Amino acid sequence: MASACLAQDHWVATWASAQQIPRAPRILPNGVPAQPPSPASLRNQTARMIVPISALGGQKVRLQLSNAYGTAPLAVGAVHVALRAKDSQIAPGSDRGVTFSGMGSFHIPAGAVIVSDAVDLMVPALSELAVSVYVTEDSGGLTSHYLGLHTTYISQAGNFAGSAAIANPKTTLTWYWLSEVDVTAPTNAGALVTFGDSITDGTNSTPEADRSWPAQLARRMASNKPTANIGVANEGIAGNRILTDTTGTNALARFDRDVLSVAGVKWLTILEGINDIGLGPVPAEELIAGIRQMIERAHTHGIRVIGCTMTPFEGAAYYSDKGEEIRQAVNQWIRTGKAFDAVVDFEAATRDSSNPKQLRPDFDSGDHLHPNDAGYKAMAEAIDLKMFGRKN
Numbered sequence: 001m002a003s004a005c006l007a008q009d010h011w012v013a014t015w016a017s018a019q020q021i022p023r024a025p026r027i028l029p030n031g032v033p034a035q036p037p038s039p040a041s042l043r044n045q046t047a048r049m050i051v052p053i054s055a056l057g058g059q060k061v062r063l064q065l066s067n068a069y070g071t072a073p074l075a076v077g078a079v080h081v082a083l084r085a086k087d088s089q090i091a092p093g094s095d096r097g098v099t100f101s102g103m104g105s106f107h108i109p110a111g112a113v114i115v116s117d118a119v120d121l122m123v124p125a126l127s128e129l130a131v132s133v134y135v136t137e138d139s140g141g142l143t144s145h146y147l148g149l150h151t152t153y154i155s156q157a158g159n160f161a162g163s164a165a166i167a168n169p170k171t172t173l174t175w176y177w178l179s180e181v182d183v184t185a186p187t188n189a190g191a192l193v194t195f196g197d198s199i200t201d202g203t204n205s206t207p208e209a210d211r212s213w214p215a216q217l218a219r220r221m222a223s224n225k226p227t228a229n230i231g232v233a234n235e236g237i238a239g240n241r242i243l244t245d246t247t248g249t250n251a252l253a254r255f256d257r258d259v260l261s262v263a264g265v266k267w268l269t270i271l272e273g274i275n276d277i278g279l280g281p282v283p284a285e286e287l288i289a290g291i292r293q294m295i296e297r298a299h300t301h302g303i304r305v306i307g308c309t310m311t312p313f314e315g316a317a318y319y320s321d322k323g324e325e326i327r328q329a330v331n332q333w334i335r336t337g338k339a340f341d342a343v344v345d346f347e348a349a350t351r352d353s354s355n356p357k358q359l360r361p362d363f364d365s366g367d368h369l370h371p372n373d374a375g376y377k378a379m380a381e382a383i384d385l386k387m388f389g390r391k392n
Helices: 002-008 213-222 251-260 274-279 284-300 321-336 346-350 373-381 385-389
Strands: 010-016 045-052 058-066 074-086 106-108 113-115 119-123 128-135 152-154 170-172 178-185 190-196 230-236 265-271 304-308 342-344 355-359
Touching: 010 058, 010 190, 045 178, 058 074, 058 128, 074 119, 106 113, 128 178, 178 230, 190 213, 190 251, 213 230, 213 373, 213 385, 230 265, 251 265, 251 284, 265 284, 274 321, 284 304, 284 321, 346 373
Parallel strands: 010 230, 190 230, 190 265, 265 304, 304 342
Antiparallel strands: 010 178, 045 128, 045 152, 058 113, 058 119, 058 178, 074 106, 074 128, 152 170
16 A cells, blocks of 8 residues: 555655754843753653644655764664644544654764654645654754744653553653654655745744744645645744854755655755854855855756745844845845746845834834744745746
8 A cells, every 4th residue: 555655746845944053042132041951861751742734735654764973873762653632632532653763762973863764644735744753762962943833742751652642741842863754645746845044943932833934825825726735744944044053053064865866856045144143244146156156056956946035134132234235245246146946035025114223113023123923924925926837
């Protein structure tokens, strides 16, 4: 049955998270952590992660686990997937054990990524999955995605991977080891990878509400028949830079893993550079050269590349007049350089008409860098869905 299904369909990513080096919690100006702290390691514990599926659902699902930043093999005792009901509870009858090359327990070598066997589970578009990973031994440093924006439930001790709920869990907003969820989809289906930094990751959007611009774009796609067969894989990392490692490996170094290897990828948005400018500043020609490298590599793999202008940041902690000059120069190249297959003008969608150097006040989350939910919605609505109907 599985072989017949895969002969007609193919695997397409409907969700992803870019893995990163474990990081300390972001501290707000009032001294309070921006989100619940992540444990330094797990041992004889289960992490149940909530995964928001994008516009593309399917009848079969597979998972990808990553130990990219592990310093030793990760001992996995069990993995389960289910439809989420509420909190850590799963929908009755939806629990499925997941095997990897036929094994329910295994080790993931340090630095490695592994893909599961196909699981029969009807996954509706815009639904939520609960993915549970039980680790038997000390995990060491946690390969993770810090800004999950969805609650992860961690057991005090023991294997709860197949349990209906996790009693008295510890909670955080970080995903661990889970780097991609794929579904089987018709041959005309494909994935859009949104590649970027915190503004793509969804920093300062409302947790548990799917208000990042990629999540809001996924809802638009789901309600539009021509784009309802497109999965959205958000590969943003807060703090990411094009040319320098910070909270995540630099964009050029992670490009193969977070873009080219994504199942069924057909489209790519690039929104990167503001951290290079703010923390550098890096000259415009160097940023443009880095972006050109990503375009060339994507085109080599038949991926259509959409350039996104950088949003305003006057008033942000690392703003400078020199940085603004660089942002404007790179944005002008994005608009007129003819290097991309299409362009989305996020700057025009979010800038203050009375002062284009800054975000519209009603779109500003308060730090003058990251949009709020309404600002992210404006970004999602600035994308012409017709561009996804054009052939590569």
